[in-house]
Amino acid sequence: MRAFTGTQVREAERPLLAAGQGPALMRRAAWGLAEHVAAVLRARGRVSGATVAALVGTGNNGGDALWALAFLRRRGVEAVAVPVVRDDDGAPRWHAEGAAALRAAEGRVADAVPARAAVVVDGILGTGARGALTLPAAARDLPAGAVVVACDVPSGADADTGGVAGEVLAAAHTVTFGAVKTGLLLGAGAAAAGRVHLVDIGLGPHLPPEPRTGLHGVDRAAVRRLHPAPAPDAHKYTRGVVGLAAGSQRYPGAAVLAVGGALGAGAGMAHLAGPAAAQDLVLAAHPAALASADGPEPDRADAWVVGPGLGADAEARARLERVLDAVSAAGREPAGAPAVVVDASALELVTAEQLTALAASGARVVLTPHAGEWARLRDRLPVAGAKDADAGGAGELERLRAWAAAHRVTVLLKGPRTLVAAPDGEAWLMRDGGPALGTAGTGDVLAGVLGAVLAADRARAVRAGGPSPAAGRPSTAALAAAAAWLHARAGTGPAAGRGAVADALPAAVGTVTAALWWEDDGRE
Numbered sequence: 147m148r149a150f151t152g153t154q155v156r157e158a159e160r161p162l163l164a165a166g167q168g169p170a171l172m173r174r175a176a177w178g179l180a181e182h183v184a185a186v187l188r189a190r191g192r193v194s195g196a197t198v199a200a201l202v203g204t205g206n207n208g209g210d211a212l213w214a215l216a217f218l219r220r221r222g223v224e225a226v227a228v229p230v231v232r233d234d235d236g237a238p239r240w241h242a243e244g245a246a247a248l249r250a251a252e253g254r255v256a257d258a259v260p261a262r263a264a265v266v267v268d269g270i271l272g273t274g275a276r277g278a279l280t281l282p283a284a285a286r287d288l289p290a291g292a293v294v295v296a297c298d299v300p301s302g303a304d305a306d307t308g309g310v311a312g313e314v315l316a317a318a319h320t321v322t323f324g325a326v327k328t329g330l331l332l333g334a335g336a337a338a339a340g341r342v343h344l345v346d347i348g349l350g351p352h353l354p355p356e357p358r359t360g361l362h363g364v365d366r367a368a369v370r371r372l373h374p375a376p377a378p379d380a381h382k383y384t385r386g387v388v389g390l391a392a393g394s395q396r397y398p399g400a401a402v403l404a405v406g407g408a409l410g411a412g413a414g415m416a417h418l419a420g421p422a423a424a425q426d427l428v429l430a431a432h433p434a435a436l437a438s439a440d441g442p443e444p445d446r447a448d449a450w451v452v453g454p455g456l457g458a459d460a461e462a463r464a465r466l467e468r469v470l471d472a473v474s475a476a477g478r479e480p481a482g483a484p485a486v487v488v489d490a491s492a493l494e495l496v497t498a499e500q501l502t503a504l505a506a507s508g509a510r511v512v513l514t515p516h517a518g519e520w521a522r523l524r525d526r527l528p529v530a531g532a533k534d535a536d537a538g539g540a541g542e543l544e545r546l547r548a549w550a551a552a553h554r555v556t557v558l559l560k561g562p563r564t565l566v567a568a569p570d571g572e573a574w575l576m577r578d579g580g581p582a583l584g585t586a587g588t589g590d591v592l593a594g595v596l597g598a599v600l601a602a603d604r605a606r607a608v609r610a611g612g613p614s615p616a617a618g619r620p621s622t623a624a625l626a627a628a629a630a631w632l633h634a635r636a637g638t639g640p641a642a643g644r645g646a647v648a649d650a651l652p653a654a655v656g657t658v659t660a661a662l663w664w665e666d667d668g669r670e
């Protein structure tokens with residue numbers, strides 16, 4: 147799944163409108179909307195005989211709603227159109243053909259939504275909205291039991307950014323046309339949209355193809371491609387070796403969680419580089435792991451994870467430097483640089499110069515901040531254009547893109563939903579998971595999972611003859627999104643029932659990974 151801004155969808159529509167296909171597009175959209183409304187009615191007991199009201203604005207969004215009412219009328223629904231703008235003479239200001247279709251189908255016009263309405267269609271504003279909306283009176287007093295179904299976009303939400311400048315009409319469902327709009331997935335727009343349903347109106351060939359546009363969604367089928375089962379003749383080195391500079395005398399547990407995440411996601415080998423206390427704990431929890439002061443030999447690591455539980459002292463800084471030096475040095479070898487995950491403490495320590503050196507080494511680099519770490523990163527390593535966007539919407543996505551581009555690294559922003567942005571603008575949204583993951587230590591597991599996914603990719607590439615990010619290799623952002631999905635799925639399974647979710651998470655990651663790899667259950 148890819149989402150596009152409302153602006154991109156309008157661009158895609160342009161040639162079709164110029165070719166006179168506007169009315170056909172509108173009827174396709176309205177048919178899809180009517181189908182979804184009928185499904186809601188059916189779930190509530192009856193279609194024929196039920197009442198559906200639509201709040202109808204002045205533009206094409208209102209036109210869609212009027213046509214949908216006309217289609218529903220033919221299925222025995224009582225269809226009531228409520229114009230939200232009237233001219234001075236009292237005539238509704240709305241889409242003329244849509245209104246004619248409603249009249250022909252014997253729909254009614256009223257000034258308010260009847261109390262018996264089972265569904266209210268929001269056709270006030272769609273992608274043509276400009277600036278703040280003040281909700282019309284008829285939208286304020288809706289019957290308590292009525293289900294609100296938004297036409298294309300919830301009125302008041304920006305289809306590009308998900309921002310809400312004024313008021314918004316919250317919906318239980320949004321039926322959107324041509325492509326999922328980014329504003330339905332981000333920020334306040336996502337909250338107002340409810341469940342999003344896409345109606346294909348034939349825009350596909352006209353939507354922009356480049357990865358830098360739009361927002362990719364990650365699902366099981368994508369993760370299967372991005373993190374495939376090991377080949378039948380795989381061995382520990384061809385499955386990928388993960389080095390982890392994690393844990394400290396003070397925070398040894400983070401090393402256990404990160405190593406567990408790497409093993410759970412199927413690393414051929416996970417090798418801790420850490421102090422004695424962390425080594426002991428890691429080996430006690432994961433006998434399959436390796437643990438030493440320095441971690442894997444420099445030419446052995448396919449990916450490094452640096453940061454979980456590292457702390458903020460001089461020793462932490464030195465450990466970060468050692469990893470980054472090893473990565474940069476490996477970048478000069480034929481096998482190329484291992485990937486690096488910069489997480490937790492390392493996000494507070496890493497410098498702009500170090501990021502530049504990493505980018506120059508050709509390594510895949512992923513930074514994994516949560517919201518607080520992200521705010522501090524932006525303050526510490528500021529970037530023009532990445533500062534003043536509104537948080538929580540696509541503004542946040544643009545800010546992430548600008549920062550990733552300036553520092554030439556991929557950034558995975560953790561939270562209730564995970565956003566990934568690459569330097570070339572490619573972006574992914576991962577919406578699985580839930581609040582069960584919101585306890586200490588789950589991020590450490592994610593860092594390990596990410597290390598394993600990146601290591602497996604590099605090991606496959608080395609085996610195939612060269613690690614350079616050649617054509618055919620997945621993008622770093624896609625791999626990061628795949629890791630976030632594995633982690634989120636693990637956190638919504640039985641592990642979510644545990645109080646200490648992070649402790650149970652590595653094994654749950656293992657279960658999800660095994661199901662992905664070895665169970666051909668047709669759940670594509």
Ligand SMILES: NC(=O)C1=CN([C@@H]2O[C@H](COP(=O)(O)OP(=O)(O)OC[C@H]3O[C@@H](n4cnc5c(N)ncnc54)[C@H](OP(=O)(O)O)[C@@H]3O)[C@@H](O)[C@H]2O)[C@@H](O)CC1
Binds near residue numbers: 168272274
């Ligand atoms: N193009 C196509 O063929 C297809 C389009 N499709 C559908 O069309 C929708 C886009 O339609 P659209 O471009 O007519 O804009 P739309 O969202 O109805 O609103 C514009 C009107 O609202 C008003 N208005 C604006 N801001 C406002 C505010 N803050 N507060 C109050 N009023 C405000 C503004 O009125 P004005 O102020 O200019 O008089 C303007 O007239 C799209 O979402 C999809 O549903 C589908 O059928 C597929 C085919």
Ligand SMILES: Nc1ncnc2c1ncn2[C@@H]1O[C@H](COP(=O)(O)OP(=O)(O)O)[C@@H](O)[C@H]1O
Binds near residue numbers: 591633
């Ligand atoms: N409400 C939520 N819904 C979905 N995922 C969540 C939620 N809260 C936290 N997460 C996920 O849990 C992880 C928490 O990571 P982080 O904040 O780094 O924790 P820690 O540093 O304690 O390990 C992230 O992957 C984040 O996306």
